[in-house]
Amino acid sequence: MSEVTAGVMVLDCAEPEKLAVFYKELMGAEETDATANRVEIRSPDGTRLAFRRDVNATPPSWPRPENSLQVHLEFVVTDMDAAERRIVSLGGRPVDTKDSAGPFEERGYADPAGHSFTLRRALPTAPKQG
Template sequence: MVTTLPLFAVTIDCPDPAGLARFYRAFLGGELSFSPNEDFTALVVDGSVRLDFQRVANPAPTRWPEPGAARRLHLDFVVDDLDQAEKHLLGIGAVLADFQPGGRRYRVLFDPAGHPFCIATRSAASIREHA
C-alpha cells in the first residue's frame, strides 16, 4: 500500500518573518497568519498554497550563482508579463540578479532577505520546455 504524503507548506528561513511574508503577499496576494512570538508567519495563497516564514538569525545569504554556496531551494512563479511583474517586484523590494541565464524566457530576482526566486511566462514554465 502506498501512502500519499501531500505537501502542505514550503518554509523559508529568514531574519524577519513578518516582513518577508508581507513582501510575498504584495506579490501573490493571500492571507497572513502571525504567531504570538513573532518568530513565524504563514501566507496562504488561493486557499491551497502555504508559504511559511520562520525566524533564523543567519548572516547575509551567499549571492547567486555562487558555485561554493550551500545547496538551496528557490521558488518559481508564473506571471503574465515579465516586464510588468519585474517592475512591480522591484517596487516592493526585490532586487534583480546580475546574472540572468534565462534570457527573455525568465528572470532571476532576490527577495528582501536575499533568497533567489524566478518569474517566468506560462510557456517558459511548461515542463515541455525543460524536457
C-alpha cells in the same frame, strides 16, 4: 493512502514579518497563521509559504558558484516587465543570471532577505492546428 501529504515551503530569515509582507503583496496572499517566530501565508490558488525566524540566517550567494542555490521559488507570470516592476517596488531585486537556459523566458530575483526566486513566462495556450 499515504501518511505523508504536501506541507508548506518554509524560508528561514531574520525578520519573518517583513518577508511575509513582501510575498503577501507579490502573490495577493493572506496571512493564515503567525507566532513570534513564524508567519504563514496562503495565496488565492492555495500555495502556502511560511517564514521562520533564524537570527543567524544568511542568504545563499547564488548565482555565484561559491555557494549552492539551496532552494528557490518559481512564479509563472503573463507580463514579465510588470511583475519585475512590482518586485522592485516591494523591495526585491533582480539577480544577474546572464542568459537563461531552456525553452522558457526566465528572470532571477532575490527577495528582501536574499532568497532567490524565478519568474517564468506563461506559455500561450493556443489550440493545436491541423
